[in-house]
Amino acid sequence: MILTLERRPERSQWMAVLSPLLAVTLTAIVGAVIFAAQGIHPGRALYVYFIDPLTTSWSLEELAVKSSPLILIGVGLAVCFKAKVWNIGAEGQLTAGALAGAAVPILLPTFQSPPVLAVMIVLAIAGGALYGAIPALLKTRFGANEILTSLMLVYVAQLLLDWLVRGPWRDPNGFNFPQSAAFEGWQVLPHLGDGRLHLGIVFALVAAMVLSVVMDRTLKGFEIKVIGAAPRAGGFAGFSANRTVWFCFLLSGALAGVAGLCEVAGPSGHLQPVVSPGYGFTAIIVAFLGRLNPLGVVLAGVVLGLSYLGGEGAQIDLGVSDKTTQVFQGILLFFILACDTLILYRLRWRAAAARG
């Protein structure tokens, strides 16, 4: 008996729903095996990782704080990937948005009035979108592969940030620490409640809802789906592939820019050499786990947010390396992509004799 893949006549609807759940389950199993190999009781490890963070109201708020940038970026990437526009550089667009937005409090610390936050957000949108426009231009004008260009631009943005916070934008009263002056007053995102929860979660949920309507109900969403699924049919319908590349990069860049601003004007309140623990990359996993559906991305954002939170908990309670989080995320992406095969194919046992 050998296991073979057999193409289904149509895409399986219920596998499309089941595949992310299957991927999460398989990830948990492999994770348990890894913990057991390290001599840690797998049941306890999985509890610390995935259950413990859900048990206190403090950690639930923290979960929302971690999930909101993932959702905000993830919904933009879901639209990109639906169009088969491979924006891998959301981390760079996030950094560019954070820099553009942070320019206001750093360069004009005395600009203190209600509109300042709005100006910062608009600048962050523009910064992220413009940074996304670079790979879009290179692709539509010169045919450069956007996977490479968008990814390489991440490191450019990060080095620019690093230079700014160690150089021109360093806090003059900061004892030479590589960070900017703290944002104050109107320059900080309003908090919801008394914890660290801030306006970012609202932005994330609104973006998810709006994009859900765009993708399901509008001609624009239809255009994106068609260009991704069959570019020639898209051209036949009168849609432009280049216009779609621009739309996707500007949209996902803008959303990543907002996420970047929410990080610096929210939890941290100043610029540091590192503004994100890889949200822009993790959001790629979020987009796929959410089946490239904006509402699915909300759920997936919470799952991946949990992996960050659980990773911190595991560091403290179990004494494992903080790299464990990345291992978990990598295994999860692997299983998501593998399980998606089952939407178009089914597994069949076949008598080995049939092929001699």
Add this chain to the structure above:
Amino acid sequence: MSTALLAAHQVSKRFGDFTAVDAVSLTLHAGEIHALLGENGAGKSTLVKMFYGSLQPTAGEILWRGAPLRVDNPAQARALGIAMVFQHFSLFEALTVSENIALALPPGPSLADLSARIEALSQDYGLPLTANQVVADLSVGERQRVEIIRCLLQEPAVLIMDEPTAVLTPQEADQLFDTLRRLAAEGCAILYISHRLAEVRALCHHATILRHGRVVADLDPAAETADSLAELMVGTSILAQDKSMSSTATDGLAVLAVRDLSVPADGPFGVALQHIDLTVKAGEIVAIAGIAGNGQSELFNTLSGECLSTPGAVTIDGQVCGDWPVSRRRALGAAFVPEERLGHGAVPDLPLSENVILTRHASDRDLARGGFVNSRAAAALARRVAAAFDVRKSRPDPEARALSGGNLQKFVIGRELDRAPRLLIVNQPTWGVDAGAAAVIRQALIALAADGAAVLMISQDLDEIFAVADRVAVIARGRLAPARPVTDISRRDIGLLMAGLPAQAAS
């Protein structure tokens, strides 16, 4: 004609619940040209793949010189002396003839030796080839010669040919028949797959007719008429096209006018369009005949607006529109059906209710108002098209990929006809479509023209052109010969024009 070389004995092949080949028996004798006839989906290809080792039978056995045989893979089949020329060639365009052939042979002879053998053999069989020519420069007929010579170099005992004349001019086909007759005379057994009945009657000694995976007849084709063979293939007598309803008025207004249209080739393997002139009037069907790859796709894309030309080169309904994109041309009342159904005319992964939006969003305000898609109107439209054209489907709203070729083609054409267009441009309307669906589609084109629309039909099928069209123009290497009434031109002349030669004045 005595030795049984290759035989199938009660062979069946099942894919899941579907039986593609059902207890088929067939015997191939040395020196025989044996036709395998059947509609698309009758099981011809599946049967042949079992002979060639690409598939294994679920039940029954294959006999080789009277003894049971397992053919595990094509390499084993080739070693036994079974060779096959596929309908879709597997040649590397950037390599030369001899390099392509060397790739398929076991390593050994030097390229120079091989080239000499290729040229000698090809001369000998009347299929002249130049061994160091690059395949990209060859016509489709010449490419087929490469495939045939590649087989002959292995001195096969059985040669399987899958619809070899589909891509040939009548003259090229005649030359191929001479070669096949000579091979048969030398003792080779030839299994000849086709659905062109006239050539089967002229060429083959024996015919096995398949329908729905079963043998329905085993006969001598020369003793039958083309009609009786067609009836056996299809199961019922097929509808003859009724052209009586077509309008005879030839003074209709020009709905499509193409004036001195030239478009440079897109890439090294594209075809440049050169000085094309063409007029299609209201109420008439104009056909463009030609062998695949002579500029038909380029012409279609330029007329649809997927590729743009100089403004004045294309006029639709009096409006100069050579630089207008496809949606604006549709708004003028034009409708288009491309050759590729999946991936060009329809999105494989989307349901029919979304595929209707593809070509209708700009012309039907109901479908997309204010940027929002009206999915209820789209679903109603999909149902209407499916009902009007008898599109058979397993679920109410399946994905396009789940439909059979004929049903999807009916849907793609029905989607455009439902708009009652002023102008329909269709590329290969019945390519790879079963006879029943083809009859429905051809009748619909005639009815559309009778209602006063102009129809431009690009087709490789001369039978179809003579059944449907009022005038025919032949395209060869990107140049279009002037259109002539179908009553006024012979198949032979069309054949000459297809080969890029001038038609003889008095035919």
